[in-house]
Amino acid sequence: MTGGMPRRTLLGSTAAAGLAAALAGCSSDSGGGEGSAGSRRKGEKITLTFWTWVPGIDACVALWNKQNPDVQVKVEKVSPTNGAQYAKMHAALKAKNAPDLAQIEYQMVPSFLLDQGLVDLSKYGAGEHKDKFVGWQWQQSVFGDGVFAIPQDSGPMGMFYRSDLFDKWGIEPPATWAEYERAATKVRAKGAWIATFPPMAGGWFTGLAWQAGAHWFDTKGDTWIVDMTGQETRRVCDFWEGLVRGKLVKTEPDRQNAWYSDLQSGRIVTWVGAQWGNALLSGNAPGTAGKWRVAPMPQWDKGGKASANWGGSTTALMSGTKYPKDALAFAVWLNSAPESVALLPKAGVGWPAARAGSANPALDRPDDFFGGQKYNSVFAGTEQGVNTSWRWGPMMDATFQHLGDELTAAINGKGSFADALARVQRRTVDDLKAKGLKVETRT
Amino acid sequence: MSRARPARSAAVFLLPFCVLFTACFIAPIGYALYQSLLKSQRSGPLGFGREREVFAGLGNYTHALQDGRFLQGFGRVLLFGAVQVPVMIVGATVLALLLESASARWVPFFRTAYFLPYGVPGVVASILWGFLYVPGISPVVDTLHRVGWDVDFLSNGTVLWSIANIATWEFTGYNMLVLIAQLTSVPGELYEAAVIDGASAWQVAWRIKLPLIRPALVLTTVFSIIGTLQLFSEPLVLRSLTSNIDAAYTPNLLAYNEAFAANNYHLAAAMAVLLAVVACVLSFGFLRLVGRTGKGDER
Structure with missing residues (x-):
């Protein structure tokens, strides 16, 4: 009685799906093939x-x-x-x-x-x-x-914070990571969180390691050098693991609805983010207009000026x-x-890559969302502090995936954050080897 | 001579199917098998020089089978299927029997209402349910919080069942419709005879309806097993809402990420082939199983 019916239905739907995919493929009308002269007639x-x-x-x-x-x-x-x-x-x-x-x-x-x-x-x-x-x-x-490639923009990092709430609660905006941790405790006592630790935000976590002075990738001749377990990275891992285990930060993903809702309602009061984040804040937490300010990233060394780049x-x-x-x-x-x-x-787009662009009057204007602060002048300063010797690895999309997976595993109890980074390094090295690349780790 | 013409017209009628079947089914599978036997080799400074594809034998298959995450993904979808498929099939059967019972009212309305979720694309359904799962957005989470019950639908332990809920919502109505179609084809005399013999509604359902819709039950179960193994769009969408769904959450998701995040098409092809093999084994295994125990019913 079942006879051919299930098979026919199954094949029919598969064929239809395949056809749809084929049609979608055809609809892209961009030019292929090598141009001989490299320019048009x-x-x-x-x-x-x-x-x-x-x-x-x-x-x-x-x-x-x-x-x-x-x-x-x-x-x-x-x-x-x-x-x-x-x-x-x-x-x-x-x-x-x-x-x-x-x-x-x-x-x-x-x-x-x-x-x-x-x-x-x-x-x-x-x-x-x-x-x-x-x-x-x-x-x-x-x-x-x-x-x-021709550069377009960068994302110098800084710290967005709710100055109204910091004032109300009598907390100084943190200038160092040690102060950040103390502020986190005080903010938590008021029923809010200082931030979220978003394990899936690979670019963000990389920025933190970058600021601390890590160099995850380098090249020596034909060989890629991977170093994700150095003491700079470990420092960042230990710091955030302390905040997560102490329940001083949330662990929800950033730049998603739940996070925007927390920003809007004042349950999360800082974001160590990038210059391009201003639009995300003003667009998704319009009710908090005028209450945010921008400060440089918290520092590892008091009086330091280290920053990093996220995105661009x-x-x-x-x-x-x-x-x-x-x-x-x-x-x-x-x-x-x-x-x-x-x-x-x-x-x-973020901070312009064009030399002429940094002097752009559109960037040097007081912004009502930041209570009239010329917030871009802060980023102009932090942009100077970006460690420009940073190099990217050859498969960062896969590395970011591993970072998200392993940090999540660590949050759920599988070892320390530093262990997670060691696993990320191991999997990244495997990836590169599978691609037929020469790779070494720094011991 | 009189035999040649039907053969020719049969060929004409079969041609469109054969062409599409070959182009959209046989050819891609053949290509995937071929790709799964290759690997990339790079040369030049830092590997940015030339790329060559060389024969890798079964290297991609052993790599996939040694990848603990790939096997864990299988374990996860099997656990998912072991719970979700029976729940959904039982639910669909109950709904179908209710709608086909003599005392049912408003049948067309309810049939359409139950079937409606199937018309919502899987991605859209996941987004809709995602909004109901995310704390701070979801009215469900908020209401439960207000009555003192803190639930997290997206935590490490619960997210699999939140996905199961989406799948059940989507496909119960569809399976119900398949079962109803078979129920309506049961001749009415059988029911009359049963009632005259003094059978209760329960007994009619249990001893007449259920055995007679057995083929439809087998069909929907096999489809559900295949669908479970191919679980993809729900975790892909919910992944942006929670960090508890990793890149290897289901075998399909891992194959996708190997292909498009790690650009390892060869390994992804091997994973896809392995997934197809497991789906075949489970589907035919199930058919064998019910075929053996059900021999008596089908004379």
Whole structure:
């Protein structure tokens, strides 16, 4: 009686799903194949596709399209949740239908190099634009003699805090991590939490280790050096493990609804975040307008000025683009032309990578959300404190996954945070070896 | 000569199916098998030079089977299935029997209402339920908190069952509909005869209806077992709401992350093949099991 029916239904639905996927694959209309000359014929009209998730980037692109009728840029938005945009880009590269241009965060550039996914811009004269950008940000995408992306913005880290509540409770905003821990106890006594420790926020935790002076990745000749268990990292691990085990911080994910709800209601009163976080706060906790201030990151050494970078991205050219010269011209214009850089902060990007951009009047304005504080001047200061010798590893998306998994396991009782980092290092080394890379750990 | 024509027209009718079946089913499986036997080798400074794909034999399979997280993921979905599938099938059967009982009222309305969740895409359903699980947002958590009961639907111990709840909500109505379809095909004389013989409603359900919808029960159970092993979109969506779902929470999720976060397509292909093998073994194993014990009923 069951006969063929279950099988037919099963196959039918599978075939339909496969067909849908195939159709979705076809709908992407970006150019594939290598361009021979690297530029278009004179007078030829072309359209470049650009994958990005920056909400307001369309304003810049519209301006470019008006100025360059022959080289139109078409923005296609991709989701930045949980690295979905990179999964899509890697898949598109594998399927050879990648866009011409893509927004890629600094830490992801090496993983695309492993996929042969980016165009070496030095072949098309990128070197002459080097001086338009902040030195260390430019260097983040330089490997050997190649230049693989044009920097757009960075995310110097600082501390957002609820100055009204700190005043009301008579607590000094912490300037060192030791003071931060004491403040956490006092805040907890008032029924609130000083912060959350979001185990899945790999970029955030990396920023904390970066500030403490760790260097997780380095290169020596042909070999990658991994060091996630050094004393600087251990210090960060032990500190946050103390806060978590002492129930002085929450462990909910950041930048999610529950966290926004806690910010809005004053249950969480600080966020050690990045410059671009201002928009997240004002957009998701509008009821707290005027009550936030910005201070530098708490320091390990009293009077120190160490900071770190969280996030920040580049505009890169994906291999397969037929018009690298035109695409490069757009990437450079987008991130350095004064008329574009003036629009970027409103578009939702972070601290501009263009040298001219730091003097942007839009960044030097008192902000009502921060009670009239010129909060960007704080980030201008912390940007100077970023340790610019930091290097990213070749598979940071996988490393961030391991970091989230292992820190969660540690919170749930599987060993210490430092043990978790040792496991992350071991799995990262395995990943790199599986990719056929030479890798060593620093002992 | 008169035999050739039906054969030709049969071929014409079969062609679209065969083409689609080959292009969308056989070819991808073949490609996955092929990919699972390869591995990448990189050369040049820091590995940024050339990439070559070389034959790896069964290396990816041994790697997958030695990965404790992959095996844990299997353990998790098996535990999930052992609890969720029986609960859902029993629920669907009870609903179907209720709606098909003589005294049922408003049948079309309830049938549609129960079936409706199946029309909600899995991702959307997960987002909806996610809002009901997250403390600070969820009215359920808030209300329970107010009456003094602090529940965390997203904790390490509970999140699996929160996912089970979503799956049950989504698919009970669908399975119910399959069972109802079979129930309506039971000839009415059987019921009449039973009632004349003095059978109670209970006895009719237990001794007539249930044995007669056995094939539909087997069908829905096999589908549910396969669905359980393929658990993917619910954990993927809830992952952003809680840190207690890791990248290897289910075998499917791990294969996805190996493919798209670690860019190890070859290992991911091997994992996908292993997952398919386990799904086949469990499905056919279940069919064998019920086939053996059920021989008597199907004459």
